[in-house]
Amino acid sequence: MxxxxxxxxxxxxxxxxxxxxxxxxxxxxxCLGRFNVTAFGRLAAAISVVRTALVTHETKILNAIxxxxxxxxxxxQVRKKGDETNVWExxxxxxxxxxxxxxxxxxxxxxLDVALLAETAExxxxxxxxx
Numbered sequence: 657m658x659x660x661x662x663x664x665x666x667x668x669x670x671x672x673x674x675x676x677x678x679x680x681x682x683x684x685x686x687c688l689g690r691f692n693v694t695a696f697g698r699l700a701a702a703i704s705v706v707r708t709a710l711v712t713h714e715t716k717i718l719n720a721i722x723x724x725x726x727x728x729x730x731x732x733q734v735r736k737k738g739d740e741t742n743v744w745e746x747x748x749x750x751x752x753x754x755x756x757x758x759x760x761x762x763x764x765x766x767x768l769d770v771a772l773l774a775e776t777a778e779x780x781x782x783x784x785x786x787x
């Protein structure tokens with residue numbers, strides 16, 4: 657039986673813009689003191705989806721996973737504090753780490769395909785719902 661090649665639909669500029677807007681708008685809200693659980697969720701979801709998809713795709717982009725992991729580490733601390741105190745903020749001294757993660761996600765998203773992003777987002781949503 658002949659192996660069929662799967663159709664790879666590259667990420668379009670529109671989809672890149674949606675991810676970028678979710679990440680940068682949420683980051684700006686944090687910098688302006690208007691960060692909340694919704695903005696946190698959008699930022700964390702976008703970074704997590706790109707990071708997980710990159711691992712699945714076995715990216716060769718230097719330091720991408722490390723930068724995304726560092727940003728996720730900061731966001732985990734933000735979530736813990738937010739859950740405990742209902743204060744949602746990215747400490748000023750840790751903002752560069754999150755911004756580096758956002759920039760890495762933006763740089764890498766073009767190496768992925770639409771199906772992989774959709775499947776990854778669905779899997780992560782199921783994992784979160786199961787918790």
